[in-house]
Amino acid sequence: MKFKAINILLLVSSFAAAVLYISILNGNTMNIMLIHLLQQPASSEGSIAVFPAAAAAAQSQPSNNSNMTSSLSTSSSTSSSSLPDVFQKVENSVVQITSTKSNPNEVIILNGVPQSGRRNTALGSGFVYDNQGHIVTNYHVIDGASRADVTFTDGNTYSANVVGKDPNSDVVILQITSNFSEEKVVPLPLANSSAVRPGEQVIAIGNPFGLSGTITTGIVSAKGRLLPNPDTGFSIPNMIQTDTAINPGNSGGPLLNTKGEAIGMNTAIFSRTGSYSGVGFAITSNTIAKEVPLLIKNGSYAHPWLGISGGKITPDSIRAMGLPANYKGVIVGSIQPGSPAEKSGLKGLTQDDNNNINNNGGGGGDAAPQTGDIITAVDGHPTRQIDDIINYIESQKNIGDNIKLTVNRNGQIMDLTATLQARPNTISQTQQQQQQQQQPGLGPIPELPQIPGFPRLPPLLPPLLP
16 A cells, blocks of 8 residues: 655745645645635736735624524525626625735845835735624735735725634634725625535636626536645635636635625635636635634634544555455544544554555554554544545534544454544644655655745645644
8 A cells, every 4th residue: 555645736825835745545646736816916016925924913803793693594596696686786795905014034225224125915805794894805815914905896995904813724804993984884695505516606706816896607516625725734624616717816705606695715726827727716604604703702713633644545455455345434644643533542554665554553563564544434424535524523523522433443343532622723843744754655855946036935744634
């Protein structure tokens, strides 16, 4: 059995790149590019906006939002509106976000006196959450920014502060600080994204390439996609895939159903060119509905965490282990030290550069080489791939909840119980090195070519963990 890797290139802005590896079993290596839909305006004179992690001010704010109820509205083809009607209905709910930051690594000498670094500007989109002036957008739109402006379709611009952020889910909440009493603020209603079906028509409204108030349409291509987030080392679950035309500048804008309700927030695209190629990804409205009240109240959001990486069991693995045809489950690849998975007794595997499999997570050094546990169900729900586990934990569980893992360990079926902990903010450098050393079949970490005039690319990140 051999792990291979997928290289994923994720542009944090339209120019800055980061790379990470995702472990899969017996997969083929391929290169894909996932572009954050963040546009740098032409007025920046070609300056490169690189947004490292930054500490934004988090303030506790009450919310009396009218669009958030205990039961989200369900998506349905009934009572749908024409595209012009939808645009007219929501145009006052969609805004343009302009963020600026100073480059701390750039020093300008003027008449022999050091000056502050050049200010870089980036454009994104967002939408109105409530009548108190809360705006929802992507974290990467304002990451590292020293200020943010919110511009409505009538051209009015207001200053805004960050009041809550979740880099893991790429969600941030702004609150307008200027007097916006004369602005016609229309909160955008959130639909129940779990009721959305592949094939349904959807609409994107945003500011691609700085072109405000742009509407495009397409369909829901798939649900439950897992989007890698190299900034955190974790992944964003339950993403909606769409073929709607979205481009840099659409980040943070809504993906709507034909009733004018948000089913998601446009976040990234798959592209080999840097622009639309028919595959886009949106964070679900259910994720937004779950997180935003806590982001407004606490300024942050804590995710439940199991602490494993793994891969879908393949036909070759099934034959090698003598399992029944079409056996389904997730082979545990690695287990994080001190994680709920380790405490539950779950066992993973490691594999050296010679493809020798060694037991990990207990069992002693003299034990016969064997594969990791195969997770076949979580809380009684069958699992086919790691996405199923991550999506379930993120949408159905909270910190402190128990989760029952049904595993196949060398032909013996058993149930293990793990108590979910808060996800660590980042994976430590030591754990990154351990995972890279344990990562089977990778060999030496490749060096990415440096493009003249572009910022130095960050190092490769470890496999994603649920």
